[in-house]
Amino acid sequence: QSALTQPASVSGSPGQSITISCTGTSSDVGGYSHVSWYQQHPGKAPKLMIYDVSNRPSGVSNRFSGSKSGNTASLTISGLQAEDAADYYCSSKTSSSTLGVFGTGTKVTVL
Amino acid sequence: EVQLLESGGGLAQPGGSLRLSCVASEFTFSNYAMNWVRQAPGKGLEWVSGISGDSGSTFYADSVKGRFTISRNNSKNTLYLQMNSLRAEDTAVYYCAKVLSHITLDSWGQGTLVTVSS
Numbered sequence: 001q002s003a004l005t006q007p008a009s010v011s012g013s014p015g016q017s018i019t020i021s022c023t024g025t026s027s028d029v030g031g032y033s034h035v036s037w038y039q040q041h042p043g044k045a046p047k048l049m050i051y052d053v054s055n056r057p058s059g060v061s062n063r064f065s066g067s068k069s070g071n072t073a074s075l076t077i078s079g080l081q082a083e084d085a086a087d088y089y090c091s092s093k094t095s096s097s098t099l100g101v102f103g104t105g106t107k108v109t110v111l
Numbered sequence: 112e113v114q115l116l117e118s119g120g121g122l123a124q125p126g127g128s129l130r131l132s133c134v135a136s137e138f139t140f141s142n143y144a145m146n147w148v149r150q151a152p153g154k155g156l157e158w159v160s161g162i163s164g165d166s167g168s169t170f171y172a173d174s175v176k177g178r179f180t181i182s183r184n185n186s187k188n189t190l191y192l193q194m195n196s197l198r199a200e201d202t203a204v205y206y207c208a209k210v211l212s213h214i215t216l217d218s219w220g221q222g223t224l225v226t227v228s229s
Contacts, residue, residue, distance in 0.1 A: 003155065034213045038156075045206055045219040046148075046156065057217060089156050093214050098170040099146070099158040100214030 001096045004029060004103035006089075011109040012080045020106045022073040022090030028101055030071035034093035037066055037075045041086045049088075050075060077108070085110045113138050113218040115207050120223030123197050127227070133190040133207030133220055141165070141185040144210035147192050149203035150222075157203075160192060161210070175201075197227045 005023040012018040022029065022037075029035055035053045038046035048057050050066035053073065063078045073092070077084055090103035119131040133145070147159040160181040161170040169181050180193040190207050204224050208216035 034215065036215050038216075045221055046216075047219070048211075048215065048217050051211065051215040051217070091156075091214060091216075097158075097172070098168075099161055099172060102156040102158065105155040 001094055001101050004090055004092060004101060006103040006106045008104075009107045009109065011111055012077075013111045014080055014082065016080050017076060017078040018080060018108065020075045020077075020088055020090075020108070022075070022092075022103045024071050024073075024092055024094075024101070026071060027096060028071075028092040028094040029068065029073050031095060032093040033068075034100075035066070035068060035073040036091045037064075037073075038089045038091070039084075039086045040089065046089065080110055082110050084108060113209060115209065115218060115220035117205065117207050117220040117223040120205065120225045122226045122228065123194075124229055125198060125227055127197050128193070128195045129197065129225060131192040131194065131205055131207075131223060131225070133192075135188045135190065135207075135209070138209070138218075140183075140188040145183065145190045146208045146210055146216060147181065147190075147205055148208055148216070148219075149201075149205045149225075151200075151203040154203075159205070162190070194225070197225075199227050201225060202227050 037050040040046045054066045114136045146161040178196045204222040206222045209218040211217035
């Protein structure tokens, strides 16, 4: 199972909005509504930010939103803040494994 | 607040073994599937293994199948990962994670570092 494809890096200025894409196939992202997004700060454990494409866990800022179109899922961060600088990973259910598949990861830089 | 605390990492020789543990608290452990996910130094996340709440089903990534064994003791609120025939490419931080549903991991431990080197 190949990793889902994410851009290596995305950057934006404070207050701006950025979008991170996560591209898979009809066997994973396109075939299921089980896409999640995780935020990981250096040296820390990942934190769930979005699940089932667009649902936010309790406590996650509403500046984070998720969507999906075809085989590509997206995470949008609006009103970018310095604390949003981190690595972001998508994941999806896949037909080729009972375990899921992660994306390649995107480093978000706040300019 | 859910707490997951991993232990058991360290240095192992190629071909050696290690057993990781993950002690869970603040939720009904037996009601939830659990997963192990690893992250090699400077690399991305990789699913390793999963187990259902009643231990009836276990799952492994192809990269560890036949070498790693996942298990749990619900009376001790503890998840395990027995790692045998370790290889250099198994070097990573290993995280245990609680499964919310399907493949959604809603709580993660702090991780334990496994280094395989001679």
